[in-house]
Amino acid sequence: MPEGDTVWRAAHLLHRALAGNSLTRCEFRVPALATTDLTGRIVTEAVSRGKHLLIRFDNGWSLHSHLRMEGSWRIFADGRRWNGGPSHEIRAVLGVPGSTAVGYRLGVLELVRTDQESAVVGHLGPDLLGPEWDLAEAVRRLRAEPDRAIGEALLDQRNLAGIGTVYRAEILFLQGIHPRTPVGQVRDLERLCERVRQLLIMNRSGFEQNTTGDRRPGRSHWVYGRAGRECRRCGTAIAMEEFGPYGQERVSYWCPHCQPLRPG
Structure with missing residues (x-):
């Protein structure tokens, strides 16, 4: 299972690629989110919390993911071939001008209200890589x-x-x-x-x-x-x-x- 440093790095790369941009493409390939479309929403930030990852949007919602044993987020520049695994393992696609973030084999993928993120990460102890490490x-x-x-x-x-x-x-x-x-x-x-x-x-x-x-x-x-x-x-x-x-x-x-x- 990816550990805190791996998830922190994934959040850092996602933030650098997506934050401040409006989504030009949004696909969620899990049943609970199959009809959800965030195209046009602005990504405000991507952050890690322990082994959890949160991508926040300007409409007050956050995309919560957990990599579990084999999951990963990959960033691809426009025109580059996606190579994180077969297409049937893709769970999320978030595109902005110039690049696309693709989530492979994500063990958890769900939308939660940003002001209610504690429902999915509130049980965690102090984050070893968090700004408020205690x-x-x-x-x-x-x-x-x-x-x-x-x-x-x-x-x-x-x-x-x-x-x-x-x-x-x-x-x-x-x-x-x-x-x-x-x-x-x-x-x-x-x-x-x-x-x-x-x-x-x-x-x-x-x-x-x-x-x-x-x-x-x-x-x-x-x-x-x-x-x-x-x-x-x-x-x-x-x-x-x-x-x-x-x-x-x-x-x-x-x-x-x-x-x-x-x-x-």
């Missing part, structure tokens, strides 16, 4: 369930919005914390939250997530996606498992030596 509130929400595994709590978007399995694995390695460590045993939640925010900020303008600072091929991550391979620090084989609430289990990676599960 460290104290994120930590307060995490600490509300001290017996919950930190690896599970970090993925709960109600605690802090924007982190997914990649950054979960990488920040816990960098902090030396086992994913199953109870939140109440994590010594410095403030530093953990601030460091993961730094990782997202560092990656939001690029097209390849990198947490090691090493740009050589195959060296972009410390533990994520490296099950069975040697830890870059100590040489121990990286471990992997899936855990989380029933039906929401997510893959987790860690180094058994660098991130031991400590008793009590």
Whole structure:
């Protein structure tokens, strides 16, 4: 699933291409919006909220989308061939003079009143890449369930919005914390939250997530996606498992030596 940095970048590109322009083309290829036409409306802005994306219009409505596992928004200059996937995977087409935004495989696509956006994003915790990031509130929400595994709590978007399995694995390695460590045993939640925010900020303008600072091929991550391979620090084989609430289990990676599960 695309994480907060990917969604932030998509919103930034959509804003640059669409904001301030009137729509010359509008197609929604989902049943609930099949008859909706916003042609002529002005796009006022595109913003991200965690893993959610909102495109706002001058008539007081917002287009809410969520990329889920495989979704994407692509921008194409006039005359350029669309290449984000087969046409049957297109869910939205928004055209302005000079360019067209095409939404592929969007897991969620709906219109909501701009003044009622809280109905779709109000449950989210502080946005790691938002202008109103609130460290104290994120930590307060995490600490509300001290017996919950930190690896599970970090993925709960109600605690802090924007982190997914990649950054979960990488920040816990960098902090030396086992994913199953109870939140109440994590010594410095403030530093953990601030460091993961730094990782997202560092990656939001690029097209390849990198947490090691090493740009050589195959060296972009410390533990994520490296099950069975040697830890870059100590040489121990990286471990992997899936855990989380029933039906929401997510893959987790860690180094058994660098991130031991400590008793009590």
